[in-house]
Amino acid sequence: MSVAPRPVGRRERNKQEKLDRITAAARALFAEHGVDEVTTQQVADMADIGTGTLFLYAKNKGELLLLVQNSTYADALVRGTAAAEAIPDVLQAVMAIVRPIVECNRVQIDNGRTYLREMVFGDPEEPHHREALGLNVQTEEAIAAVLRRDQRIEHDVAATLARIVTAIMFLNMAPTINIASTVDDILGAIEDQVRVLLRR
Known part of the structure; x- marks a missing residue:
């Protein structure tokens, strides 16, 4: 008997969504300006999260x-x-x-x-x-x-x-x-x- 995979909970979905937004924002900003010219605040703003939240995903x-x-x-x-x-x-x-x-x-x-x-x-x-x-x-x-x-x-x-x-x-x-x-x-x-x- 196969076991159905457990559905992903709302909390996990929210975490993944934030991670995806952070990754997309950082990728776009780093590609356009270079990593040295980008601040973590800019990444957080583009990802529409607070900097405190950003640091939970990348310190x-x-x-x-x-x-x-x-x-x-x-x-x-x-x-x-x-x-x-x-x-x-x-x-x-x-x-x-x-x-x-x-x-x-x-x-x-x-x-x-x-x-x-x-x-x-x-x-x-x-x-x-x-x-x-x-x-x-x-x-x-x-x-x-x-x-x-x-x-x-x-x-x-x-x-x-x-x-x-x-x-x-x-x-x-x-x-x-x-x-x-x-x-x-x-x-x-x-x-x-x-x-x-x-x-x-």
Whole structure:
């Protein structure tokens, strides 16, 4: 006998509706002005809530950015992982995972760089930061799964190499020196470095 799912209560629906409004407001404001030029008050006003309520969902602007960018990153990772499944070449399959992540990170370059900084230096006790770290782990796992197609790469070594590939990706997206670089410039640099890493 199957059990019918419990209906979502009014309180949960209200919380989700507020979260959706906060996310939409922050996404629109950050895209238009950049995260550094937006205040939490502006986000609260656009979401039609009080700042006290806003801080129940994200305690600071860094957490707001993580909230917004995490969903974009997650979608990019899903697309990249799906694309990699159809590519037999290991290096090109890894790059298929990396490409949409780099693309989404570069939509608004300052926001993308701030997101990486928040991911590395933010408070791991905060829920959106934990989610960002979880996405990083999922990225490593997706890359490791591709690397394990190469029979020369042992299971544990694949996990270590995947962590290095992820670090290479972040270190090519984050530096100030790469602000003017195109997505293709960054992907080219990442591919060159990963090629050397995988030369065994």
